[in-house]
Amino acid sequence: MEDKDHPNDIDGYFVCDLRRLASGELERDLNLLDPKKCWTWDPAQRRPFPGDPKRQLPMWHSYHVELYPHVGQLSGITDKYGNELEFPSAFRLSRNGTPRGIVQLLRGSP
Amino acid sequence: MIRNETEYQEAVRRLAEEKERLEAHKERLLEAGLSSAEVKRALDPLRSFQAQLEEEIDCYSGSSAATSPRSSTSTARRVVGRAADRARHHAARACRAARCARVPGLADERNDYHGITVERAERVLAALDVQMNSSFDLAARVPSRARRQRRAGE
Numbered sequence: 274m275e276d277k278d279h280p281n282d283i284d285g286y287f288v289c290d291l292r293r294l295a296s297g298e299l300e301r302d303l304n305l306l307d308p309k310k311c312w313t314w315d316p317a318q319r320r321p322f323p324g325d326p327k328r329q330l331p332m333w334h335s336y337h338v339e340l341y342p343h344v345g346q347l348s349g350i351t352d353k354y355g356n357e358l359e360f361p362s363a364f365r366l367s368r369n370g371t372p373r374g375i376v377q378l379l380r381g382s383p
Numbered sequence: 384m385i386r387n388e389t390e391y392q393e394a395v396r397r398l399a400e401e402k403e404r405l406e407a408h409k410e411r412l413l414e415a416g417l418s419s420a421e422v423k424r425a426l427d428p429l430r431s432f433q434a435q436l437e438e439e440i441d442c443y444s445g446s447s448a449a450t451s452p453r454s455s456t457s458t459a460r461r462v463v464g465r466a467a468d469r470a471r472h473h474a475a476r477a478c479r480a481a482r483c484a485r486v487p488g489l490a491d492e493r494n495d496y497h498g499i500t501v502e503r504a505e506r507v508l509a510a511l512d513v514q515m516n517s518s519f520d521l522a523a524r525v526p527s528r529a530r531r532q533r534r535a536g537e
Contacts, residue, residue, distance in 0.1 A: 294428075295412075295421035314427040316434050326384075326442035327435050341428045346408065349401040349433060357404075 282337040285375075286360040289342035299342060311335040314342070385443040394440050401433050 293299045303312035311331035319328035333339055341360060348363040353370045367373045385391050405426065412422045 295425040316430045
């Protein structure tokens with residue numbers, strides 16, 4: 274979470290098994306739950322939004338969220354020492370390197 | 384968004400490194416026995432994440448990956464796009480100056496004016512009682528290739 278003038282969306286990650294992501298099972302299960310069937314991370318499905326130079330995934334157009342599966346891969350974002358971070362660490366840093374709060378969602382017992 | 388040259392250079396360096404890492408990651412997944420379709424799905428999130436950085440770089444550098452400099456239409460788009468970026472840049476500078484001057488009515492403003500909207504710039508500049516004019520000149524028309532060849536032959 275950041276104190277911004279115009280918060281644009283909700284960014285997040287969730288822990289996931291690599292095989293589940295790679296097999297397509299994850300997308301399939303999410304789309305079975307979602308009436309908008311917007312769950313994909315395929316770059317080819319990213320679409321422009323008026324006034325925004327960045328294209329966005331269908332989930333952003335539907336719900337203004339960007340949720341990434343974390344399967345142990347590096348994010349490409351580095352800390353101030355140049356060490357590359359995985360999503361869980363990368364999402365806890367703001368662009369200028371200061372710590373950023375996150376909200377952790379836990380599944381309750383049924 | 385990329386807000387200055389330092390961030391731009393950092394983003395360019397990061398993107399180059401990310402592309403290398405993505406290729407290495409792809410090799411590892413193939414070696415682990417994943418099919419090409421599975422590798423694609425496994426890498427899609429990172430590719431989408433990376434594409435954002437690429438577009439931020441394109442936006443800052445004033446060129447768009449979606450337009451080709453070969454067509455006159457896209458060249459015109461780039462000219463207009465750069466003029467708009469410049470106008471926004473001037474508006475952002477004026478807004479930062481306003482904040483530095485601690486102008487009453489702008490106490491809630493934060494120093495994040497990159498890509499500022501026209502509406503917000505108007506509100507801030509109105510509080511300053513400033514009227515901003517932005518203009519740009521079109522360079523002399525570039526002669527067509529045929530005309531250049533004719534001239535060369537004269």
